[in-house]
Amino acid sequence: MTIATRIPIIRLYGNLIVSIQVSLSDDLVVALKEDITQNIGDYGARGLIIDLSGIDLMDSYISRSIRDIALISKLMGAQTVISGMDPLVAMTLVEMGLEMNDVRTALTLEDAIDLLGMERVEADDAAFSEFILAGVNSRTAD
Amino acid sequence: MLMSPLETEIKNILSKYLSPIVAETVLSSRIAASGISLRRLRIGDRQRLLLSLQKGLGRYLKPQQAKDCMNQLESLLNSRNSVSAPAATEHQKISIRSEGDIVVARGAGRQMCKTLGFTSLLQVKLATAISELARNIVQYAGEGSITLHASHENGRPYLQVTAEDHGPGIPNLDSILSGRYVSKSGMGKGLTGTRNMVDEFDIRSSPNSGTLVVIRKWVK
Numbered sequence: 001m002t003i004a005t006r007i008p009i010i011r012l013y014g015n016l017i018v019s020i021q022v023s024l025s026d027d028l029v030v031a032l033k034e035d036i037t038q039n040i041g042d043y044g045a046r047g048l049i050i051d052l053s054g055i056d057l058m059d060s061y062i063s064r065s066i067r068d069i070a071l072i073s074k075l076m077g078a079q080t081v082i083s084g085m086d087p088l089v090a091m092t093l094v095e096m097g098l099e100m101n102d103v104r105t106a107l108t109l110e111d112a113i114d115l116l117g118m119e120r121v122e123a124d125d126a127a128f129s130e131f132i133l134a135g136v137n138s139r140t141a142d
Numbered sequence: 143m144l145m146s147p148l149e150t151e152i153k154n155i156l157s158k159y160l161s162p163i164v165a166e167t168v169l170s171s172r173i174a175a176s177g178i179s180l181r182r183l184r185i186g187d188r189q190r191l192l193l194s195l196q197k198g199l200g201r202y203l204k205p206q207q208a209k210d211c212m213n214q215l216e217s218l219l220n221s222r223n224s225v226s227a228p229a230a231t232e233h234q235k236i237s238i239r240s241e242g243d244i245v246v247a248r249g250a251g252r253q254m255c256k257t258l259g260f261t262s263l264l265q266v267k268l269a270t271a272i273s274e275l276a277r278n279i280v281q282y283a284g285e286g287s288i289t290l291h292a293s294h295e296n297g298r299p300y301l302q303v304t305a306e307d308h309g310p311g312i313p314n315l316d317s318i319l320s321g322r323y324v325s326k327s328g329m330g331k332g333l334t335g336t337r338n339m340v341d342e343f344d345i346r347s348s349p350n351s352g353t354l355v356v357i358r359k360w361v362k
Contacts, residue, residue, distance in 0.1 A: 025245060026241045057248065057266060059248075059277060060332040086266075088263050091263060095339055096335025097335055
C-alpha cells in the first residue's frame, strides 16, 4: 500500500484537479479537505475535479468527507465534479444509502473537464501558435 | 522465500515446457494473481490455481502444448488434494486500536473474500462493511477487535465477521437501526448499510458490556 501524507492538488486554467490514487485514511481525508479549501481561497479556483479512479473502496466516512469537500467548495464559489467512480464502489454506495445527490459527477476525467467548460486561458497563447506555425511554414517553403 | 514442495513440483512440470526463468515467472505471477497460498490450500483453491495457470500458459505455449502441460498440472494437484485435505476454516483476529487498523482489517477481509470465491462486487461490499464496523470501534469505543472467520456449512462457504468492543455501547440503537437517526459522522448509515449488504446481522449493545456485531455472508 502506498503511504502518503498529502494528496497533490494540481492547478489548471483556473481550476483544481485532485486525483486520489491511494488508499484513503482518515488523516489523509482531513488534510485533503484543508488543502483544497486553502487552494480555492488562494488561487480563486472556479472549479474542482475530484478524480476517484484509484479508489477501490469507500465507506460512509470517506463518502461523507468527499461530499463535504464538494459542499464546502460550492460555498466558496467553486463547482465540484467527481469523476472516475469505480462501478463496484458505486453499487456499494447506493446499497448503503450513501448516494451523493447534491454533487455533480462525470464518468471520466475528460468528461469532468468538459463539464466544467475548462479552456486554456493564457493571453499569449494564440500569438505563440502563430509564431510556431510561421516557423513551420517557412521551413516547408524551403 | 523458500519454495513449498508443491510449488517446486509445479515448477518442475512447467520447466518441461518453458525455460526455467519463464516457468518461475509464470508460476509466481499466477500465484500472486490468484491470491492462493500453496502451503495452505483452501476450498476452491485447486480450481482457481489451475485456471490462473492456464491463463498464464496461454501467452507462452501453443494450444496443444498448453493442454498437455495443464493435464500434468491437473493430475499433480488432484493427487495432492486427496493426500492433504484443504484447510476448511480460517480464522483471523485483528486488534482495532487506531485508524490504520481499519485499513488492515478491510484489507484482510477482502483477501479472505477473494480466497472464498466471492464475486468482486461482494468483495467490495464486505470490505466496506468491515470498514464500517472497524470505524465504529475506533470512533466510539476506542479499541476492540474484528474477527474474520471463513468456513462452510453443507458445502456452502461463508465469511463471518465479528466486531467486538467494550466501549460505552450504543444508547439509541433502535432509532439507528430503524433508519430514523443519522449521526453527524454518518454512522447511522454505516450500520444500516452494513445490515443491507449481508445475509445475517446480529447486534448486541449495552452500556456495561460494550457492543458485539456479528455479520455473515454466504458465497452464493
